[in-house]
Amino acid sequence: MSKALVCSCEDVTVEDIRHAVAKGFRDVESVKRFTGFGTGVCQGKSCLSAVGALLAREKAQKPEGIVPFTPRPPLYPTELSLLASFPVDESKPPVGGVPQELDTFPATLRPEGAVPTRARVVIVGGGVLGLALAYNLSLRGETDVVVLERGYLCAGASGRNGGGVRMQWGTAANIELAKRSIELMGRFARDLGINVWLRQGGYLFMAKTKAVAERLERNAALHNKHGVPTRMLTLDEARDVVPGLSLEGAQAVSYNPEDGVIFPWPFLWGYANACRKAGIQVETYTRVTGFELSDGLVRKVKTDRGDISCDTVVLASGAWSPEVAKLAGVSLPNEPHRHEILSTEPLKPFLGPLVSVLDSGLYFSQSMRGEIVGGMGDPLEPAGLNMGSTLRFVSRFARALTEQLPNLGHVKVLRQWAGCYDVTPDNSPILGRTPGLENLLQLSGFVGHGFMMAPAVAERMAQWMTTGASDELFTRFNLRRFQEGKLEREDMIIG
Amino acid sequence: MRRLPDAASRGKSITMDLEGETVPAIEGEPVACSLIAAGESVLARSIKYHRARGPYCFSGACSHCLMRVDGLPNVYTCRVPARDGMKLERQNAYPSAKVDVFEAIDWFFPKGLDHHEMFAGVPVAEQVMAKVARQLAGLGLLPTAPAPERLPVETVRTRVAVVGAGAAGLAAAQVLAAQGLPFLLLERDSVLGGRLLSGVPEADAPPPPAEGLLAPERVRTRVTVIGLFDDEEGHLLAAVSEGTGEPRLVRVYAERFLLAPGGHPPMLPFENNDLPGVYASHAASLLVRRYGVAPETAALVGSGPELYALARLMTERGTKVVAVVDLKGSPPADAPAGAVHGSEPKAHGHNAVSGFSYQDASGRRVKVACDAVLVAVAPSPSFELARQGGAKVEYDEAREVFAVVADAEGRTEAPDVYVAGDVRGARSAAQAAADGRRAAEALVQSLTQAAVGGKS
Numbered sequence: 047m048s049k050a051l052v053c054s055c056e057d058v059t060v061e062d063i064r065h066a067v068a069k070g071f072r073d074v075e076s077v078k079r080f081t082g083f084g085t086g087v088c089q090g091k092s093c094l095s096a097v098g099a100l101l102a103r104e105k106a107q108k109p110e111g112i113v114p115f116t117p118r119p120p121l122y123p124t125e126l127s128l129l130a131s132f133p134v135d136e137s138k139p140p141v142g143g144v145p146q147e148l149d150t151f152p153a154t155l156r157p158e159g160a161v162p163t164r165a166r167v168v169i170v171g172g173g174v175l176g177l178a179l180a181y182n183l184s185l186r187g188e189t190d191v192v193v194l195e196r197g198y199l200c201a202g203a204s205g206r207n208g209g210g211v212r213m214q215w216g217t218a219a220n221i222e223l224a225k226r227s228i229e230l231m232g233r234f235a236r237d238l239g240i241n242v243w244l245r246q247g248g249y250l251f252m253a254k255t256k257a258v259a260e261r262l263e264r265n266a267a268l269h270n271k272h273g274v275p276t277r278m279l280t281l282d283e284a285r286d287v288v289p290g291l292s293l294e295g296a297q298a299v300s301y302n303p304e305d306g307v308i309f310p311w312p313f314l315w316g317y318a319n320a321c322r323k324a325g326i327q328v329e330t331y332t333r334v335t336g337f338e339l340s341d342g343l344v345r346k347v348k349t350d351r352g353d354i355s356c357d358t359v360v361l362a363s364g365a366w367s368p369e370v371a372k373l374a375g376v377s378l379p380n381e382p383h384r385h386e387i388l389s390t391e392p393l394k395p396f397l398g399p400l401v402s403v404l405d406s407g408l409y410f411s412q413s414m415r416g417e418i419v420g421g422m423g424d425p426l427e428p429a430g431l432n433m434g435s436t437l438r439f440v441s442r443f444a445r446a447l448t449e450q451l452p453n454l455g456h457v458k459v460l461r462q463w464a465g466c467y468d469v470t471p472d473n474s475p476i477l478g479r480t481p482g483l484e485n486l487l488q489l490s491g492f493v494g495h496g497f498m499m500a501p502a503v504a505e506r507m508a509q510w511m512t513t514g515a516s517d518e519l520f521t522r523f524n525l526r527r528f529q530e531g532k533l534e535r536e537d538m539i540i541g
Numbered sequence: 542m543r544r545l546p547d548a549a550s551r552g553k554s555i556t557m558d559l560e561g562e563t564v565p566a567i568e569g570e571p572v573a574c575s576l577i578a579a580g581e582s583v584l585a586r587s588i589k590y591h592r593a594r595g596p597y598c599f600s601g602a603c604s605h606c607l608m609r610v611d612g613l614p615n616v617y618t619c620r621v622p623a624r625d626g627m628k629l630e631r632q633n634a635y636p637s638a639k640v641d642v643f644e645a646i647d648w649f650f651p652k653g654l655d656h657h658e659m660f661a662g663v664p665v666a667e668q669v670m671a672k673v674a675r676q677l678a679g680l681g682l683l684p685t686a687p688a689p690e691r692l693p694v695e696t697v698r699t700r701v702a703v704v705g706a707g708a709a710g711l712a713a714a715q716v717l718a719a720q721g722l723p724f725l726l727l728e729r730d731s732v733l734g735g736r737l738l739s740g741v742p743e744a745d746a747p748p749p750p751a752e753g754l755l756a757p758e759r760v761r762t763r764v765t766v767i768g769l770f771d772d773e774e775g776h777l778l779a780a781v782s783e784g785t786g787e788p789r790l791v792r793v794y795a796e797r798f799l800l801a802p803g804g805h806p807p808m809l810p811f812e813n814n815d816l817p818g819v820y821a822s823h824a825a826s827l828l829v830r831r832y833g834v835a836p837e838t839a840a841l842v843g844s845g846p847e848l849y850a851l852a853r854l855m856t857e858r859g860t861k862v863v864a865v866v867d868l869k870g871s872p873p874a875d876a877p878a879g880a881v882h883g884s885e886p887k888a889h890g891h892n893a894v895s896g897f898s899y900q901d902a903s904g905r906r907v908k909v910a911c912d913a914v915l916v917a918v919a920p921s922p923s924f925e926l927a928r929q930g931g932a933k934v935e936y937d938e939a940r941e942v943f944a945v946v947a948d949a950e951g952r953t954e955a956p957d958v959y960v961a962g963d964v965r966g967a968r969s970a971a972q973a974a975a976d977g978r979r980a981a982e983a984l985v986q987s988l989t990q991a992a993v994g995g996k997s
């Protein structure tokens with residue numbers, strides 16, 4: 047069949063690029079995510095300039111707005127076993143990293159014209175939480191909403207995460223939220239018309255120390271109480287679930303077959319499309335630069351495209367939340383922490399569940415496309431909005447991964463990248479009203495699990511916002527708890 | 542593709558095992574080269590539509606030649622030297638790459654397949670699709686054995702690291718050598734020279750590097766740089782060295798980085814541009830110049846001086862050039878006879894190129910029979926390392942590529958990163974060499990100034 051290919055690694059055609067442009071994805075980063083071009087084995091070497099030329103020719107973008115996507119290391123596919131050989135001094139904290147153009151979206155990418163001068167609700171941040179909330183507001187009839195996003199959709203953690211969704215948590219609140227989210231994810235395509243590729247292959251948690259093993263056991267009992275079918279596996283059973291898995295040193299293994307993985311990117315378009323259809327404005331490449339306050343209320347949101355007066359502002363800026371809150375004089379206890387992650391060449395399916403060693407924070411799964419996607423926290427990572435990629439990470443990760451699944455040694459890494467966790471002192475989110483600024487609502491602090499919580503949290507928050515009915519979620523997780531010392535500690539954090 | 546008569550002398554004749562069949566090869570030559578010379582044009586099936594694929598770029602910049610080699614998935618057969626008894630398997634095809642039943646996907650979806658919206662929300666279809674997609678996903682199989690223990694990482698400290706031994710990198714290295722400055726030149730290929738040796742010949746190009754041009758301890762071949770990172774000590778290049786056979790990781794710390802990695806052969810979007818038998822000009826010139834392998838008849842499409850130079854090269858080496866189509870304008874006065882201005886190129890054929898057509902200036906569609914289509918367009922600058930080091934990259938509207946922004950001396954926004962050659966946007970070999978020299982001189986000066994500044 048006759049087709050004109052642009053990216054032959056991923057079979058992306060000229061028509062696909064045009065289709066993306068017609069759908070409103072007009073910059074290289076967005077087109078990349080929508081079509082998948084440049085995400086295959088060659089990582090854009092053969093297609094990037096051709097796509098740039100197409101966007102220029104289609105007048106999708108001014109020449110100054112045609113900026114390349116960030117080239118991710120490694121430059122050529124590189125075996126995990128080789129990367130694992132790089133020596134790492136574990137006693138020293140990581141530094142720097144391959145830089146990313148995240149602060150410098152060219153002004154030409156900004157949509158022309160001003161933003162609306164007034165809206166009932168302004169949501170700061172077009173990540174999964176901001177968009178999910180906007181969508182849920184529209185379901186309840188509130189469509190006088192503007193979502194402001196300083197970059198492209200997927201620029202924040204929502205475009206950079208591992209796509210893991212699980213019900214295995216340490217607190218009743220999180221178990222219930224995750225359960226509901228997974229239910230909503232299963233219906234996402236029906237409700238919003240976009241496939242998000244939920245695959246319930248389970249989550250297999252491994253504990254290598256006694257303390258963590260006890261935690262897994264205790265939590266499994268809690269899961270069962272909430273109807274989550276988590277089981278403690280024997281090592282033989284675990285081997286059956288993941289053939290080839292090394293269980294050396296494993297003290298306990300828990301497994302819930304209903305956990306799974308999703309493909310994060312389409313979530314954002316799904317929500318954004320539905321919002322736009324309902325009349326909500328989703329403004330990308332629009333940055334919030336300040337707030338106008340008086341009498342304990344936010345009156346206006348200032349942006350680099352004009353000011354918007356409003357009744358309610360929602361702070362859903364993920365790892366940037368402390369920075370944005372500061373613009374309103376509010377100090378949040380959240381801290382951004384870099385988390386690095388990588389993806390390998392795609393392989394035919396062989397790995398069912400997402401596997402995680404809870405002690406070290408190693409996790410890996412096989413995506414719908416066949417890639418092994420995984421990451422591992424670094425205990426020495428300093429706080430900061432750093433999204434650089436380091437050799438230290440690929441080395442630590444490659445070593446830990448090949449220890450668990452030795453046959454991955456020859457498998458090649460295609461790209462590594464980083465995102466920021468939005469970490470709170472108790473690993474639980476900040477939700478609800480801001481003390482002293484009543485119409486500033488908090489929706490941040492989701493650490494490494496905001497994606498899987500978004501559908502359920504957004505549903506509850508939209509309900510709470512539009513009906514005024516009280517919901518304990520917004521008191522339990524209120525900012526006030528940090529002053530009052532009533533922390534909501536979650537202990538099943540991968541990281 | 543066929544071997545030219547003088548090709549027999551190029552190496553030892555061996556055989557490889559292609560899915561149980563014995564195919565002839567020449568030892569040390571890229572596997573993909575031996576395969577196409579043996580008449581095997583389909584090496585792979587594409588990931589989504591299962592389209593037939595044969596090698597395109599011969600420089601590890603596309604994915605058309607990936608095969609399972611000795612049990613390892615997704616190996617660039619355009620980069621791996623042939624060895625006797627090598628076991629080759631095509632991937633992503635059932636029951637075989639030649640008769641792949643999944644090829645039907647390509648035919649069922651002539652307008653392409655939007656997997657975001659397809660069957661979204663259609664209750665049963667959606668679930669079936671998810672299951673089918675999962676089974677069809679991925680390229681290659683998980684290896685059945687762990688990798689061997691790797692050699693310990695080698696650490697090199699030098700004052701200047703030069704990446705790429707083409708015209709630009711070599712000229713730069715010569716300047717550094719003349720100045721007596723410790724440097725290390727890293728080259729991915731097994732020989733120095735880059736385009737000077739394997740590219741389309743240029744009249745004013747500098748001569749290919751002579752034996753002993755640079756001291757052996759200053760040069761490393763078969764070293765692929767994979768990233769420009771930083772750590773506690775500052776910027777470093779991470780590279781995979783295959784010089785001694787066993788791959789090992791090398792890290793190179795330097796005070797300055799002179800990046801001259803050239804460019805990647807891009808895809809030129811036209812109908813069936815991925816058909817086996819469509820080659821980048823770089824691939825065609827490399828095959829004919831280094832390995833003596835060339836098509837019988839070829840159509841050429843593209844723009845710029847490389848298009849015409851390639852036509853001359855192919856004709857000289859016995860390929861019948863049946864069309865030379867310039868997409869950007871009328872051919873210059875000295876263009877080979879028969880060259881025309883045309884548009885809407887298209888490759889024809891089922892699993893391999895059998896013809897080529899285009900629209901001529903009067904709007905008429907012209908079709909010719911051929912067994913290869915050669916695409917000559919400006920390479921896409923390999924800006925990745927420079928960008929990772931902090932340099933700026935911009936879209937160059939005239940050349941339709943992303944290129945590193947640098948001043949005339951090759952200085953970038955990152956004080957320790959210099960660039961030269963095609964990485965700045967397509968250059969002739971002579972310009973690239975001049976770039977290399979200038980950048981090296983500026984770099985030497987910056988080091989001297991730094992030393993003086995440091996003392997004061």
Ligand SMILES: Cc1cc2nc3c(=O)[nH]c(=O)nc-3n(C[C@H](O)[C@H](O)[C@H](O)COP(=O)(O)OP(=O)(O)OC[C@H]3O[C@@H](n4cnc5c(N)ncnc54)[C@H](O)[C@@H]3O)c2cc1C
Nearest residue numbers: 171173175196202203204207208210334364465496497498
């Ligand atoms: C490596 C990694 C792996 C992860 N793995 C998982 C996982 O497996 N499962 C899971 O559930 N979660 C995971 N997470 C966490 C998850 O991605 C986040 O919790 C979630 O995406 C947060 O969504 P958000 O909308 O709050 O933030 P974001 O997606 O970061 O959105 C915030 C947005 O605000 C924008 N913004 C910032 N400042 C401004 C401003 N001044 N004006 C306008 N806009 C602004 C940003 O550009 C950004 O797009 C992972 C995170 C990382 C980094």
